[in-house]
Amino acid sequence: MSVLIYPQGRTLSFVYGDERIQVCREDRAKVTDRVQIRVHPDCRVVVAAPADTDDQAVLQAVKQRARWIYQQLREFRKQNEHLVPRKYISGESHYYLGKQYMLKVIEAPGHKQEVKLLRGKLETSVRSNNTEKVKELLADWYKARARETFVNRLEAMLEHALWVEERPSLRILTMQTQWGSCSPKGRITLNPHLVKAPRECIDYVILHELCHIAEHNHSERFYRLMSQVMPKWQKVKEQLDQDAFKFILC
Numbered sequence: 001m002s003v004l005i006y007p008q009g010r011t012l013s014f015v016y017g018d019e020r021i022q023v024c025r026e027d028r029a030k031v032t033d034r035v036q037i038r039v040h041p042d043c044r045v046v047v048a049a050p051a052d053t054d055d056q057a058v059l060q061a062v063k064q065r066a067r068w069i070y071q072q073l074r075e076f077r078k079q080n081e082h083l084v085p086r087k088y089i090s091g092e093s094h095y096y097l098g099k100q101y102m103l104k105v106i107e108a109p110g111h112k113q114e115v116k117l118l119r120g121k122l123e124t125s126v127r128s129n130n131t132e133k134v135k136e137l138l139a140d141w142y143k144a145r146a147r148e149t150f151v152n153r154l155e156a157m158l159e160h161a162l163w164v165e166e167r168p169s170l171r172i173l174t175m176q177t178q179w180g181s182c183s184p185k186g187r188i189t190l191n192p193h194l195v196k197a198p199r200e201c202i203d204y205v206i207l208h209e210l211c212h213i214a215e216h217n218h219s220e221r222f223y224r225l226m227s228q229v230m231p232k233w234q235k236v237k238e239q240l241d242q243d244a245f246k247f248i249l250c
Contacts, residue, residue, distance in 0.1 A: 003179040003205045005191070005244050012047070012059050016066045021073070023062055027051040027218070028234075035061040038238065039072035041079070042245040088134040094122055095247055096145065098198030105134055115141035139192075146192035147172050153202050154188070160229045161210040168213065179240070180205045182212040196247040197240060204236040 009026040028036065028048040035058055036048040049058045062069070086092060093100040096117070104121045107129045115124045115137050122141075126133050150170060158164060168182075171189045175181075180190045188209045194202055207230050215222035226233050 003181075003208050005175075005177055005179055005248065010055070012055060012062070014059060014063050014066065016070050019070070021045060021066075021069065023047050023059075025049065025055070025058055037062060037065055037069065038241065039069055039076065040242060040245060041076050043073055043076050043080070045069055045073070046241070086135075088131045088138070094138070095196035096122075096142075097149070097195065098201070103134075103138075105129060113137060142195055143172055143174075143192045146190070146195035149195050149199075149202065150190050150206070153199065154206055157203055157206045157210060160207065161213075163214045164210055168210075180209050182209040184216070186213050193247055197243065200236050201240040201243075204230060204233055204240065207233070 009024050012023045012025055013020055014023070015021070023045045024047070026046060026048050028050060035053070038046045038048075040046065045062075047058055047062055049061075088103070088105070090103060090105045092103045094103055095101075101117065101120060101122045104123045106123060106125045107127075108125045109127050111125055111127070113126050113133065115122060117123075122138070124134050124137055126137070147170075150172065154168075154170060158167065166186075168186045168188050171187060172192050173189050174193070175189075175191045178189075178191060179194050180188065182188055188206070190205065190209075194205060208226065211222055211225045211229070215225060230236070
């Protein structure tokens with residue numbers, strides 16, 4: 001099983017004004033009957049409800065918040081109009097462990113091409129100011145930081161996962177739809193983009209995958225185990241879902 005970057009589930013829809021709005025329904029642990037609605041910066045509308053809640057009941061709850069959903073979508077669409085493709089030039093901001101750092105590109109012929117985090121900036125030295133090279137160097141830097149960070153956080157989270165008898169192997173792999181996954185044999189795979197998120201979000205994904213070593217499906221037992229080792233995991237998941245757009249694109 002895996003932690004998805006963008007939640008997947010059944011698609012519902014409703015009409016507000018002259019627009020048909022698509023809603024992705026995902027199941028949530030039945031700790032409450034409350035239907036939770038979120039509008040994300042990339043204009044995804046996600047509704048989480050217990051699996052045994054009828055689609056029509058979920059859709060009715062969504063329609064009651066239709067005006068709010070529409071207003072949120074309008075605001076995010078305005079913001080997204082100003083988004084431009086990254087140029088990997090000095091002055092751009094990039095995320096690392098939940099914080100933004102300004103990129104500074106230094107053209108230094110004859111010097112080592114590398115990325116350093118210095119004085120709150122990501123200083124990238126290149127022999128010639130080539131966008132693709134800057135992008136490549138940053139990707140390699142993130143992967144290196146990801147492996148170092150994930151190894152340390154995995155070690156820390158294993159102290160809470162008492163059901164894990166042997167330290168699982170760890171693989172770093174860029175994925176378009178998943179933050180992490182756990183194979184049937186217990187190997188954990190993590191997305192290097194996750195290192196752009198706060199440590200608490202990294203811990204959540206690692207604990208999620210460690211829980212899958214004990215419970216392979218998203219069963220009630222799985223969610224009980226998650227709540228035991230991270231009581232506020234749902235709030236952390238909401239934060240990661242909300243910020244996924246900027247961590248993947250920025």
